[in-house]
Amino acid sequence: MIHENSEAIINLYQSWLDAWNSRNATAMAKLFAEDGNLIGFDGSQLIGRDDLHVTLDNIFSHHPTAAYVAIVREIRHLAAGVAWLKADVGMVPSGKEDISPALNAVQTLIALKTADSWQISLFQNTPAAFHGQPELGEAMTEELRKVLKGDSGVNLN
Template sequence: MDSREQQVRALYQQLLDAWNNQDARGMADLYIEDGEQIGFDGSQVIGQAEIYAHIAPIFEHHATARFVSKVKSVRFLSPDIAVLRAIAGMVPRGQSDINPNVNTHHTLIATWTGGEWRIVLFQNTPAQFHGRPELVEQMSAELRELL
């Protein structure tokens, strides 16, 4: 794994750490100025200020579950653009197991700008596999190995 891939993986981990620590400012600051976030519920927010304004009330009013994730791939579209794909599960606060109902695919597009990797787009897509419960269990088992 080269240093660029390590840096992109680290950026993704910073994003998850900010979520897990309920740090809305820390999350928003990882994006480029007009970066985009598409949430689990399909909500789309554009720009650091909007991302912060969208996430901060969630953290203020909810004990959000923490992410557990596994990076599946990092692909470079150019030396300055990377696509990271991961699977993730969520462990509700005070519990020790993931909730399979909220398993998700994460897609992160990052760009090298100003001497650092920043998020252009982060999308959090539900992995419910309608009508295929064996796929939900397969993903859940893979994520439970990380706990």
């Protein structure tokens, strides 16, 4: 049975993906709790909405960022008003039509329920290197390519 708040968590994550893919730093920052944290693919850390907004706006203004394609793998409700989401993601570089396997990652977020909505407290993007297990990376890429082609979508898989 899927928890009643799972759809809200998926919607929060989808909003994050949409904001990144549309290169909208304002929309991204608004999804986070005031003291929210983002840990990037390279280990960089952004703390708080202001830091998130300024840094992401600078990134989007100066770099042609790749677009995410995602498969939500798991949602856990840790306590009342606290949820954890894990997703596999691939990225399609700007101007390209296919995923770059070197950019595949596993994303996790911790969401907190406020009086009005769910907000991201912590977001982490970890490279999916699969050292010594290239078949896992290849399988992830093929699944993500199906999402890219529209054969499936961002849903709880």
